[in-house]
Amino acid sequence: MTTMTTTTTPQQTVLEARGVTMRFGGLTAVRNVDLTVSTGEIVGLIGPNGAGKTTFFNCLTGLYHPTEGTVAYKGTTLPPKPHLVTKAGMARTFQNIRLFANMTVLENVLVGRHTRTKEGLWSALLRGPGFRKAEAASEERAMELLKFTGLDHKRDHLARSLPYGEQRKLEIARALASEPGLLLLDEPTAGMNPQETRATEELVFAIRDKGIAVLVIEHDMRFIFNLCDRVAVLVQGEKLVEGTSDVVQGDERVVAAYLGTPFEGAPEDTALAEVQAAESHAAEDGTAGTAEAAEEGDAAQGDDDK
Numbered sequence: 001m002t003t004m005t006t007t008t009t010p011q012q013t014v015l016e017a018r019g020v021t022m023r024f025g026g027l028t029a030v031r032n033v034d035l036t037v038s039t040g041e042i043v044g045l046i047g048p049n050g051a052g053k054t055t056f057f058n059c060l061t062g063l064y065h066p067t068e069g070t071v072a073y074k075g076t077t078l079p080p081k082p083h084l085v086t087k088a089g090m091a092r093t094f095q096n097i098r099l100f101a102n103m104t105v106l107e108n109v110l111v112g113r114h115t116r117t118k119e120g121l122w123s124a125l126l127r128g129p130g131f132r133k134a135e136a137a138s139e140e141r142a143m144e145l146l147k148f149t150g151l152d153h154k155r156d157h158l159a160r161s162l163p164y165g166e167q168r169k170l171e172i173a174r175a176l177a178s179e180p181g182l183l184l185l186d187e188p189t190a191g192m193n194p195q196e197t198r199a200t201e202e203l204v205f206a207i208r209d210k211g212i213a214v215l216v217i218e219h220d221m222r223f224i225f226n227l228c229d230r231v232a233v234l235v236q237g238e239k240l241v242e243g244t245s246d247v248v249q250g251d252e253r254v255v256a257a258y259l260g261t262p263f264e265g266a267p268e269d270t271a272l273a274e275v276q277a278a279e280s281h282a283a284e285d286g287t288a289g290t291a292e293a294a295e296e297g298d299a300a301q302g303d304d305d306k
Contacts, residue, residue: 011038011039011040011041012038012039012074013036013037013038013039013074013075014037014038014039014073014074014089014181014182014213015035015036015037015060015071015072015073015090015182015213015215016035016036016070016071016072016075017033017034017035017036017056017059017060017069017070017071017072018034018069018070018072019032019033019034019068019069019070020032020033020034020035020056020059020060020066020068020069020070020071021033021066021067021068021069022052022055022056022058022059022064022066022067022237023067028237029052029055029237030052030055030056030059030066030234030237031237031238032068032069032238033052033056033069033234033237033238033239034239035215035232035239035242037182037213037214037215038213039181039211039212039213040208040209040211040212040213041208041213041214041229041230042204042205042208042213042214042216042227042228042229043213043214043215043216043228043229043230043231043232044215044216044217044218044224044225044227044228044230044231044232045057045215045216045217045231045232045234046217046218046219046221046224046231046232046233046234046248047233047234047235047240047257048235048257048258050236051234051235051236051237052234052236052237053186053217053234054095054186054217055237056234057092057184057186057217059071060085060090060184060215061082061085061086061090061092061184062078062079062080062081062082062084062085063082064080065080066080073085073088073089073090073181073182074089074181076088078090083115086115086178086180087115087178089179089180089181089182090180090181090182090183090184091112091175091176091178091180091182091183091184092175092183092184092185092186093168093171093172093175093183093184093185093186093188094171094186095186095187095190095217097167097168097171098171099159099160099167099170099171099174100159101158101159101160102158102159102160103158103159104155104156104157104158104159105146105151105154105155105156105157105158105159105162105170106139106142106143106146106155106156108159108170108173108174109142109145109146109170109173109174109177110138110139110142110177111174111177112173112174112175112176112177112178113138113141113142113177113178115178141177142173142177143155145173145176145177146173148173148176148206149169149170149172149173149203150169150199151166151169151170151173154166164191164192164196165192165193165196165199165200168188168189168192168196168200169200169203172185172188172203172207176207176212180212181212181213182212182213182214182215183207183212183213183214183215184214184215184216185204185214185215185216185217185218186217187217187218187219188200188204188216188218189218189220189223190219197220197223200223201223201226201227204216204227205227216228224245225245225248225249226245228245229244230242230243230244231243231244231245231248233248233251233254233257235257240253240254240257241253241254
């Protein structure tokens with residue numbers, strides 16, 4: 001991996017989520033969650049399976065329209081449309097890899113450039129000087145990102161031929177192609193061996209050093225606590241605690257939540273199985289997000305849910 005030029009940016013709030021609540025019928029998957037992320041900051045989001053982490057991500061990125069609450073990027077409230085969220089400056093990866101398997105590595109990254117190019121249909125059909133110039137600029141930028149993630153030597157390989165860890169890197173490169181101010185990573189080390197996990201950690205640090213904020217969901221606690229400036233814990237859809245790694249690791253409620261032990265002040269049991277069934281039903285029939293919105297999410301940045 002080749003290090004790119006570090007960007008020093010004055011700290012600014014890039015993400016501000018206030019009172020985000022997501023209900024599926026009468027079931028509440030996320031309840032009144034507040035979260036902020038600032039420029040150049042790495043924030044972790046952890047919690048037991050079914051805690052609502054990816055549902056919250058989907059609310060942030062426009063795949064779901066929150067029942068209540070607001071999501072703002074750099075002070076502007078975001079519309080619940082994935083391609084508009086990406087255009088505003090937020091990009092994400094997904095727990096289940098969503099690459100274009102039959103496209104090359106370079107082509108996958110070029111797809112991520114679509115929100116940053118101005119050429120339209122007629123320009124593409126006529127392929128005039130303006131289009132060729134924009135195409136060359138996009139390819140140059142895509143190659144920079146492939147070099148940054150250590151994939152430049154595989155530019156012409158099909159995405160499906162890459163090893164698992166490199167497919168994860170390619171998803172990150174594609175997300176970075178939209179020039180985000182905030183990158184959201186959903187379990188970026190899932191299924192990785194220790195060497196691949198360490199490489200991903202170094203890559204995230206390098207992204208942070210460019211001035212890009214990062215919000216990451218992960219079940220690997222060592223990875224999260226080594227990586228993050230702050231960590232927020234979700235339990236049954238509610239934020240239990242937020243603070244530095246030391247604060248979170250020292251909170252007995254977090255340990256109890258992961259062990260399944262009741263603790264004083266624990267959120268009421270929200271029938272986890274019913275919530276998961278409602279989320280699955282919503283994904284199928286469009287209650288929380290239509291199939292068209294999911295397709296927009298794939299084209300703009302990829303997609304998934306827990």
